[in-house]
Amino acid sequence: MSLLELEDISTRYGDFQALFSVSLSVNAGESFGVIGANGAGKSTLLQTIAGLLESPTGTVRFDGEAVEHLPAHKRVTRGISLVPEGRRVFPSLTVHENLQVGAYGKRKGPWDLDAVYGVFPLLVKLRNKQASFLSGGEQQALAIGRALMSNPRLLLIDEVSLGLAPVVIRHLYEAMADVVSSGMTVILVEQDIAQIMEVADRVCCLLEGRKVIEGERGAISREQITEAYFGTRTG
Numbered sequence: 001m002s003l004l005e006l007e008d009i010s011t012r013y014g015d016f017q018a019l020f021s022v023s024l025s026v027n028a029g030e031s032f033g034v035i036g037a038n039g040a041g042k043s044t045l046l047q048t049i050a051g052l053l054e055s056p057t058g059t060v061r062f063d064g065e066a067v068e069h070l071p072a073h074k075r076v077t078r079g080i081s082l083v084p085e086g087r088r089v090f091p092s093l094t095v096h097e098n099l100q101v102g103a104y105g106k107r108k109g110p111w112d113l114d115a116v117y118g119v120f121p122l123l124v125k126l127r128n129k130q131a132s133f134l135s136g137g138e139q140q141a142l143a144i145g146r147a148l149m150s151n152p153r154l155l156l157i158d159e160v161s162l163g164l165a166p167v168v169i170r171h172l173y174e175a176m177a178d179v180v181s182s183g184m185t186v187i188l189v190e191q192d193i194a195q196i197m198e199v200a201d202r203v204c205c206l207l208e209g210r211k212v213i214e215g216e217r218g219a220i221s222r223e224q225i226t227e228a229y230f231g232t233r234t235g
């Protein structure tokens with residue numbers, strides 16, 4: 001069953017149109033990858049789903065109900081949670097306090113401090129450390145952990161890997177695989193094609209604001225993805 005359905009979504013920033021008639025659906029329990037080059041519209045798509053932009057047209061249906069008229073905070077209470085690009089954590093709070101803040105107004109569900117520390121064991125020894133002193137990878141883990149604390153039904157994650165070393169990215173994606181296997185529905189935005197193809201059940205590619213390819217991970221070839229990503233056609 002579809003948990004999220006987007007129909008004919010177009011989003012503008014003033015005169016500039018960033019998304020053109022994007023439709024897609026994501027099933028409950030699925031991990032869905034959105035790839036695309038710089039400026040393709042990936043962050044815009046996540047922000048549109050989260051309700052952070054004013055301009056979108058089209059329909060956003062969550063668990064069978066239209067939510068496109070709801071502001072972001074109301075979508076959070078329905079269970080849509082965004083981890084924005086840039087690992088935003090509260091720098092002056094400790095790791096533990098950041099997680100506690102994530103639980104504010106939380107929905108009922110399996111995610112609590114123990115569950116988050118279970119998925120991100122590196123945070124345990126850092127629990128009393130101020131977030132501003134964490135490395136980029138640690139902050140990313142904390143940002144995801146904080147979002148999980150609200151017990152979302154749909155987790156939107158914008159570029160887990162941005163600016164991180166390969167070994168750190170690998171660890172984060174291992175943790176993400178645990179989150180996905182817990183039954184969470186996740187939309188992951190990435191520029192790194194290889195990484196997303198390991199964790200996503202299905203992927204779509206955006207090119208200049210348009211969805212150019214979509215399919216199950218095993219059904220799309222590397223060449224098709226590369227063509228879609230760069231807007232090139234070989235052979």
Ligand code: ATP
Nearest residue numbers: 013016018036037038039040041042043044045191
């Ligand atoms: P990146 O990987 O660089 O974050 P992206 O695929 O997430 O890229 P978006 O950030 O969604 O792309 O941007 C899509 C387009 O919309 C880009 O051309 C960008 O310049 C433009 N854009 C994004 N935010 C704004 C804004 N606040 N005002 C005007 N244009 C914007």
